[in-house]
Amino acid sequence: MSSKFVIKGGNRLTGKVKIGGAKNSALKLMAAALLTEEPTTLTNVPIITDVTIMAAVLERLGVVVSYSGPDTVDIKPGNSLYAEAPYELVSQMRASIIVLGPLLARLGRARVAMPGGCNIGSRKIDMHIRGLEALGARIEVGHGFIEAVSEKLAGSKIALDYPSVGATENLLMAATLAKGVTTIDNVAREPEIVDLANFLNKMGAKIEGAGTPTMRIEGVGSLHGVEYAVMPDRIEAGTLLVAGAITGGDVVIKDAIPKHLELVISKLKNTGATVTISGNKEIRVKGGSEINPIDIATLPYPGFPTDLQTQFMALLSIAHGTSIITENIFENRFMFVNELNRMGSDIRTEGRHAIIKGISKLMGAPVTAPDLRGGAALAVAGLAAEGVTEVLDVYHIDRGYQNFEHKLKAIGADIERIGEKEPSNALKVVGNR
Numbered sequence: 001m002s003s004k005f006v007i008k009g010g011n012r013l014t015g016k017v018k019i020g021g022a023k024n025s026a027l028k029l030m031a032a033a034l035l036t037e038e039p040t041t042l043t044n045v046p047i048i049t050d051v052t053i054m055a056a057v058l059e060r061l062g063v064v065v066s067y068s069g070p071d072t073v074d075i076k077p078g079n080s081l082y083a084e085a086p087y088e089l090v091s092q093m094r095a096s097i098i099v100l101g102p103l104l105a106r107l108g109r110a111r112v113a114m115p116g117g118c119n120i121g122s123r124k125i126d127m128h129i130r131g132l133e134a135l136g137a138r139i140e141v142g143h144g145f146i147e148a149v150s151e152k153l154a155g156s157k158i159a160l161d162y163p164s165v166g167a168t169e170n171l172l173m174a175a176t177l178a179k180g181v182t183t184i185d186n187v188a189r190e191p192e193i194v195d196l197a198n199f200l201n202k203m204g205a206k207i208e209g210a211g212t213p214t215m216r217i218e219g220v221g222s223l224h225g226v227e228y229a230v231m232p233d234r235i236e237a238g239t240l241l242v243a244g245a246i247t248g249g250d251v252v253i254k255d256a257i258p259k260h261l262e263l264v265i266s267k268l269k270n271t272g273a274t275v276t277i278s279g280n281k282e283i284r285v286k287g288g289s290e291i292n293p294i295d296i297a298t299l300p301y302p303g304f305p306t307d308l309q310t311q312f313m314a315l316l317s318i319a320h321g322t323s324i325i326t327e328n329i330f331e332n333r334f335m336f337v338n339e340l341n342r343m344g345s346d347i348r349t350e351g352r353h354a355i356i357k358g359i360s361k362l363m364g365a366p367v368t369a370p371d372l373r374g375g376a377a378l379a380v381a382g383l384a385a386e387g388v389t390e391v392l393d394v395y396h397i398d399r400g401y402q403n404f405e406h407k408l409k410a411i412g413a414d415i416e417r418i419g420e421k422e423p424s425n426a427l428k429v430v431g432n433r
Contacts, residue, residue, distance in 0.1 A: 003419030013249035021230035038225030155180030248287035293321035310377035336374030
């Protein structure tokens with residue numbers, strides 16, 4: 001039986017809470033460590049299910065992965081790697097596709113199972129394939145695998161149809177060891193992309209333009225191992241900011257980067273919350289006396305992040321008026337709406353639009369987390385609901401949030417986990433470290 005959260009709503013959250021390392025950066029840095037034979041040490045790594053799965057993927061590729069501290073991962077690729085990432089691991093997490101570029105660049109070949117993960121949209125890999133082909137790879141897709149071969153990748157000019165985060169990352173990593181210069185237009189500009197570029201440059205890569213629409217990569221002969229701290233998780237920070245606002249609380253988020261959350265902070269202020277910034281690493285949110293309705297449209301960074309759309313929907317479900325959320329990134333991101341409506345919310349969806357008619361209060365109910373961010377949003381809704389909310393299938397939440405219930409409890413939430421955390425197949429492969 002999967003563990004669940006039992007939440008007694010109504011507590012006003014107050015206090016300080018520290019943000020961990022970014023899941024969406026840590027996974028990619030772990031994959032990028034494949035580009036060198038030398039050991040790499042990552043600090044500020046969130047020890048969450050997805051990180052454990054990625055560690056298992058690396059181990060199956062012949063890498064030695066170990067933990068030398070509570071948030072420190074040591075990665076030793078060595079000079080003998082396998083070229084195949086197996087289905088039973090890749091199917092658990094879509095980010096596993098990110099080993100394709102590094103393996104191809106390092107070994108001249110890669111065989112990676114078609115990815116899995118949250119069922120929130122198609123997230124096609126066409127751009128990954130076309131981009132790698134432009135660098136000189138020969139690619140075949142069939143029988144559930146992507147197979148790529150290249151004697152030596154060569155620099156090229158690539159234009160992405162869409163600023164895909166995954167395609168940008170895969171092509172960026174592959175290009176670091178390609179011969180000559182690669183330029184990639186219409187790249188993703190997310191802070192996690194900048195973190196990856198900074199990491200690669202510290203390893204000896206020559207990358208310019210990270211955070212802008214065009215990146216230039218001058219290939220180098222080899223990269224070396226480094227020690228590097230993973231950036232703070234802006235999505236965890238945003239989730240906890242919403243938790244503070246929905247409970248009318250007074251919460252300080254520590255070790256966040258406000259610049260990464262400028263639009264999120266602006267939208268929170270529009271709902272009536274007071275948000276202040278101290279220095280460059282603390283954000284304070286104070287919930288307003290009432291929640292104002294607002295409209296949101298998700299877009300690639302620096303637009304509003306799709307990974308915070310569900311949490312804001314929970315907040316707007318008790319606003320004084322009607323809000324509209326337009327989801328432009330993932331077509332299935334509204335899967336959790338039916339669960340939130342079980343708590344009394346009045347939300348209907350029309351294609352990519354959700355119309356949210358605010359109600360006076362949510363009511364506790366048993367609900368099931370359909371995915372990572374939807375699960376977090378249901379927990380956030382439970383904090384403000386009257387009575388008891390049970391959130392089932394919280395293994396989804398464990399994929400992206402470390403000690404989620406403990407952090408909420410530390411700032412006043414009445415939340416308990418019933419049942420043990422379920423070990424994934426990856427945990428069984430990696431073992432206890």
